[in-house]
Amino acid sequence: MPYDCVVCVKQVPDTANITGEAMKADGTVNRAALPAIFNPEDLNALEVALDVRDHHGGTVTALTMGPLSACEVLRECLYRGADRAILITDRRAAGSDTLATSYILSCAIRTIGRYDLVLCGRQAIDGDTAQVGPQLAEKLGLPQITYFERFIEIGPARSPGPRGGGPVVRVRRNVGNGWEVLEARLPLLLTVLDTANEPRPPAARRVMRFKRARALDEVAREVAADMPDASAAQREVEQARRIERLKMQGLLIEQWNLDDIRADPSRCGIAGSPTKVHRIQSIVLKKEGYTDVPPTEEGIRKMIQELVVDHTIG
Amino acid sequence: MIEPNRQGEVWVFAEQEDGSLHDVSLELCEKARDLADRLGVRMAALLPGWNVRELSYRLIAHGADRVYCVHDTRLEHYRTLPYARVVCRLIQKYRPQIVMYGATPLGRDLAPRVASEMKAGLTADCTDLEIGDYTDPRSKKVHRNLLLQIRPAFGGNIIATIVNHDWWPQMATVREGVMRMGPGDPRRRGEIVDEKVELDDLDAAVRLIERHREPRKVNLKAARVIVAGGAGVGSRENFRLIHELAGAIGGAVGASRAAVDSGFIGKEHQIGQTGTTVRPALYIACGISGAVQHRAGMEESAKIIAINWDREAPIFSVAHYGIVGDLAKVIPMMIKAIKERGSSADVRPS
Numbered sequence: 097m098p099y100d101c102v103v104c105v106k107q108v109p110d111t112a113n114i115t116g117e118a119m120k121a122d123g124t125v126n127r128a129a130l131p132a133i134f135n136p137e138d139l140n141a142l143e144v145a146l147d148v149r150d151h152h153g154g155t156v157t158a159l160t161m162g163p164l165s166a167c168e169v170l171r172e173c174l175y176r177g178a179d180r181a182i183l184i185t186d187r188r189a190a191g192s193d194t195l196a197t198s199y200i201l202s203c204a205i206r207t208i209g210r211y212d213l214v215l216c217g218r219q220a221i222d223g224d225t226a227q228v229g230p231q232l233a234e235k236l237g238l239p240q241i242t243y244f245e246r247f248i249e250i251g252p253a254r255s256p257g258p259r260g261g262g263p264v265v266r267v268r269r270n271v272g273n274g275w276e277v278l279e280a281r282l283p284l285l286l287t288v289l290d291t292a293n294e295p296r297p298p299a300a301r302r303v304m305r306f307k308r309a310r311a312l313d314e315v316a317r318e319v320a321a322d323m324p325d326a327s328a329a330q331r332e333v334e335q336a337r338r339i340e341r342l343k344m345q346g347l348l349i350e351q352w353n354l355d356d357i358r359a360d361p362s363r364c365g366i367a368g369s370p371t372k373v374h375r376i377q378s379i380v381l382k383k384e385g386y387t388d389v390p391p392t393e394e395g396i397r398k399m400i401q402e403l404v405v406d407h408t409i410g
Numbered sequence: 411m412i413e414p415n416r417q418g419e420v421w422v423f424a425e426q427e428d429g430s431l432h433d434v435s436l437e438l439c440e441k442a443r444d445l446a447d448r449l450g451v452r453m454a455a456l457l458p459g460w461n462v463r464e465l466s467y468r469l470i471a472h473g474a475d476r477v478y479c480v481h482d483t484r485l486e487h488y489r490t491l492p493y494a495r496v497v498c499r500l501i502q503k504y505r506p507q508i509v510m511y512g513a514t515p516l517g518r519d520l521a522p523r524v525a526s527e528m529k530a531g532l533t534a535d536c537t538d539l540e541i542g543d544y545t546d547p548r549s550k551k552v553h554r555n556l557l558l559q560i561r562p563a564f565g566g567n568i569i570a571t572i573v574n575h576d577w578w579p580q581m582a583t584v585r586e587g588v589m590r591m592g593p594g595d596p597r598r599r600g601e602i603v604d605e606k607v608e609l610d611d612l613d614a615a616v617r618l619i620e621r622h623r624e625p626r627k628v629n630l631k632a633a634r635v636i637v638a639g640g641a642g643v644g645s646r647e648n649f650r651l652i653h654e655l656a657g658a659i660g661g662a663v664g665a666s667r668a669a670v671d672s673g674f675i676g677k678e679h680q681i682g683q684t685g686t687t688v689r690p691a692l693y694i695a696c697g698i699s700g701a702v703q704h705r706a707g708m709e710e711s712a713k714i715i716a717i718n719w720d721r722e723a724p725i726f727s728v729a730h731y732g733i734v735g736d737l738a739k740v741i742p743m744m745i746k747a748i749k750e751r752g753s754s755a756d757v758r759p760s
Contacts, residue, residue, distance in 0.1 A: 222564060227518075231522045242518070275622050371533060372573050374573045391733050393746070396744055403692065
């Protein structure tokens with residue numbers, strides 16, 4: 097039987113490659129110079145969803161929240177086989193912590209309506225919190241299985257009874273010092289480990305087709321760039337024409353704001369985020385060379401103190 | 411969310427598996443003890459499970475004034491929903507001001523679920539926790555005695571201090587080995603409070619079919635600090651220095667291939683291209699020359715200290731701190747400096 101999957105993906109700064117231009121003269125990180133990438137474990141989550149659809153039928157919807165530039169990761173999902181792509185973008189969502197983010201994603205997924213599996217990468221490399229998946233599960237009232245490794249079985253319930261008649265899956269999850277197999281009824285949320293699979297590369301034919309996929313605001317920007325001397329009304333007409341054409345070609349990335357998903361703005365963005373950043377210290381990274389510590393008690397004590405101060409050791 | 415409750419206790423979620431407590435829970439008890447003393451409130455541990463009541467005494471020995479025990483056969487093995495229900499119900503009942511969890515696979519599954527249901531703030535993988543004041547930059551309101559949640563962010567390139575001033579409890583997860591654990595005091599007295607939580611309606615959601623646990627062994631990947639020895643250590647006997655330094659700093663023991671091949675230590679400790687690849691917060695390379703195969707397995711460590719006789723050793727090319735000298739002299743000095751680190755930080759220059 098077919099399964100409808102929603103995959104939550106995130107565009108993140110590539111924190112693993114902080115070298116060269118990404119370093120400012122004072123040794124701190126220049127965020128603007130960091131390339132934005134597809135959060136690695138979200139690709140594993142996408143692969144799980146695509147694999148389920150390829151074997152059982154159904155649909156794969158890619159969902160992201162972020163600025164307009166996040167359309168890039170949605171196109172990456174389309175290149176790999178996603179059926180539908182949705183961008184949630186709204187200035188009122190800026191500054192959301194994991195609780196507010198999971199609330200917004202839950203509103204979007206309720207708006208999508210039909211889903212059997214919600215998939216997230218285990219964690220995003222910019223925050224490494226691994227919190228949004230479980231929080232999203234709670235907001236949707238779904239059971240969660242984190243650290244997904246693979247399906248042991250996907251299928252209809254063997255015996256309808258107190259456990260109901262919905263489809264049942266058996267999942268193997270990795271808990272670091274071992275593994276367990278859990279059985280759960282759909283719908284269900286999974287967070288996927290990087291060891292779960294080898295994500296497929298973009299398919300060349302799909303790249304040719306979906307590189308033209310655009311969200312509403314991207315079209316607006318392009319129209320403004322293409323028609324610098326046109327009136328607002330003329331631009332609006334052109335924009336509507338292009339949107340209509342993209343829609344007919346199946347190339348429109350759906351763009352939703354908080355109103356479209358009936359999200360309460362007081363639960364989004366900074367207002368809806370319990371955690372506040374009190375202060376930030378940049379760790380000064382040396383591009384080359386090391387601190388030469390003399391092999392004396394004083395030299396070593398000074399080094400240990402530095403490591404205590406920068407929280408390397410407790 | 412619960413309203414800020416200045417008399418609220420400081421809580422630790424006590425993680426146990428197959429009848430034994432996770433070390434991180436005891437480490438957290440000691441940290442929570444300090445925080446509770448600063449706040450002038452009680453420190454309590456929350457212990458769900460089946461036949462685990464006797465573990466309460468260890469939690470008390472490590473600082474708990476109270477242990478809330480929840481006994482249920484359905485809590486024998488961890489499952490998200492029943493455990494989250496227990497934690498949420500007891501938070502609602504007792505309104506603690508702080509709740510801490512180990513940043514273990516279990517804690518990282520449970521804590522966000524609880525945070526979402528409670529609409530409370532949660533900071534992952536804290537490397538330090540302190541009590542301090544926070545001034546809201548907009549309202550200029552000063553919030554006193556908050557939990558300062560300190561953690562690396564952005565791939566370890568910045569250190570952020572996070573606070574959570576009104577959506578309580580203030581919650582954080584902390585990695586294993588970050589907080590120090592003493593021997594505990596078996597004479598400490600505490601109270602055990604038995605609690606019951608209704609779980610009937612949750613039982614069907616997710617069933618545990620099969621579980622497998624590896625015996626606890628060298629877990630280099632999870633270690634925050636690794637002390638590794640190479641051929642330069644010289645002998646199996648001298649390798650004891652590496653173990654001692656690791657013990658003092660609370661780190662795992664690693665080794666280069668040369669040290670393993672020389673029989674100084676077992677292969678499960680090997681780091682490098684043919685061993686384990688690690689990226690701890692701190693890597694201390696002792697007597698390791700730093701062949702490219704070894705560097706490939708450790709060069710992404712956040713901080714690297716290299717100790718070697720040979721100033722030309724390639725290990726220094728990836729080091730943040732380099733010490734050219736004799737291990738037999740340098741390592742004891744390091745152990746001494748580590749043991750004294752708490753006291754000397756408080757000494758002001760006269």
